Amino acid sequence: MSGTIDRRKFIKYGLVTGAAFGVSRLSVMGANAAEFVGSPPLSETFDVIVAGTGMAGMSAAVSAGENGAKVLLLDKQQQALAGGSSALALGGFSLPEADTAGARQLFVDEYIKKSGGRADRALIQFLAENVTRDIDWLTGLGANLMEAMPARPYRTISRQAAPGSFRGMPSLLAAMHTAAKKLGVAEVYRAKAKVLLVDSATGRVVGLRASTPSGLFDYRAKATVLATGGYCGNPKMLEQWIGPNADESVVRGAKWLTGDGLRMAEEIGAGLIQMGGLDSIHVAGVSPKNPASGQPSVVLPYVIGINKLGQRFIDESLGYVSLGKAIIDQPGAEVALVFDQAMAETTPGKSVIDQYTNFKLDIIKVETLEELAGRIGCPAAALVETITKFNAAVKGDKAPTATPPKAALASKVERAPFYALYPLKPGLTQTFGGLRINAGCQVLETDGTPIRGLYAAGEVTGGFFSIDYVGGGSLSRCVVTGRAAGKNAAKET
């Protein structure tokens, strides 16, 4: 049959070509995935790959190693910048008041309430049930945590990475690296995960493709843990999920956290939850000079917030995130915290003075309120009136008739000298929305189906926090989800 195509040959060769094309590379299921030409070099097959070296990633890597897995730990950054936002965090871990069912129930109640009822109860329960034991696990690995302190006004406690106040996380993470090294965990830096590798036959995640200084590389494993953090460093995602001007606030954490894990998982069908609006992000009032450590939450609930009109604008006992978000709507989007000598002599007062001194940040200290007004850019008469009225409204530790009322931790501002922490501007700390997970830290599709071989831990997960959170809850969530993800990933065969 010259001049025409032999049908049998056409079918045969067509099928062979199609099959060869199909199995020639493990490809991404997403509809809008880029086309990869050729195959990158392939690594040996690990048991577990962990992407990210923050608190969650380190917990996952060590936990997987302890459970017998051969672990590969990746970070997109150079080694000196490992630790993501965790390395810059205050270092507080939130815990139930005691290792009892009653205390755990109070912990759950506080967390659910603080999220406006939106938190996934199963996840918060999972957090409450594991956190005390997991904090002990951390100290057992060599992490140095300070004694527990009450976390007022919540019925919870908090332990900080020593020596506290933004100084302890680098050593804590270093202790995790030492533990990881002892377990034979392999660490690779400047390996930026780009896509997840999915086996076409089984649909399970079998590793990830990463971009390295010498080109793409395929890392293979039986299970992959995404501990890639949030997306505060991604202006497009901030504009898309939070709001059109969200990308204009200063970023407090690591600027290279650009939602890579969220994107990669979403590309293969993972569900994202609680992503939208200001409720979906953590905002804190910070010093523009030190957006990470110039954050005075240790004293904030006990003192008063003053805007450029010389007025209070929120119940400060609601905590630093509520206040941080309220700054956005204040004149000039900047405020001051004001307190007196009596507060400066208390534990939280001394702590914030110590913190600001350590990080070379200015504390305004003057003899009169009029001078203070001048220094914080508000009218003196207004400030004096605000404080006089507030002091008059303080009854015990509440000020119910103040404007606005203060429900707890109210203290008069009356003894000179007077202090101010100024200016405080809004800073983006972490994103609350993220990947849907279950209490086994498996990543779920939108309809709840677990994606085999894929786990997630830390800020990349969603369902724990919304609107605001109990301070220290995020690092607790990192260690609990990290440890569970590592352990469960190690069990995959």
Add this chain to the structure above:
Amino acid sequence: MATKCLKNANASLISCCPLRSIFLDSLFSLLYIRTIQSNFLPLLASGTVVMLVSRRRALIETVVLGAVLLGACLAVAQPQAGKPAWLADKHVASGLTCASCHGDARPSDVALDTCLSCHVSYQELARKTASRPRNPHDSHYPGLECTTCHHGHQKEENFCAGCHGQD
């Protein structure tokens, strides 16, 4: 010979006055090198044009043409080719080669240890930059790769300023 030439209004440069052409060329060379540091050819061309064109009073023309050419040189002043542009060029200007930093591999990242093989240590560098309000060599990211700020083949950047502003 020079005075005889200056008195001869109709004499052309080339036939009359080697001295004048030497003077003009020297003047323009000096001006060009000082302002542009470029290569010699445009200079030569402009010098030749001057010599061919001028036929009138030698002294006045020398001055006027000198001024015009100086103005032209300054007006078209180009970036100083030959002067070190990036960090890599500065190293080359000090006598190093590509291989000094990159070894055999090119292009490649230059690791901290390579830089410190000459620049001693972070502590030593910290001493040199201690007067800054925020010492870039004594930060909360110890062991940062030098190339994080000190890019070899592009403009240097202040990595600290990304979070801490310009102070």
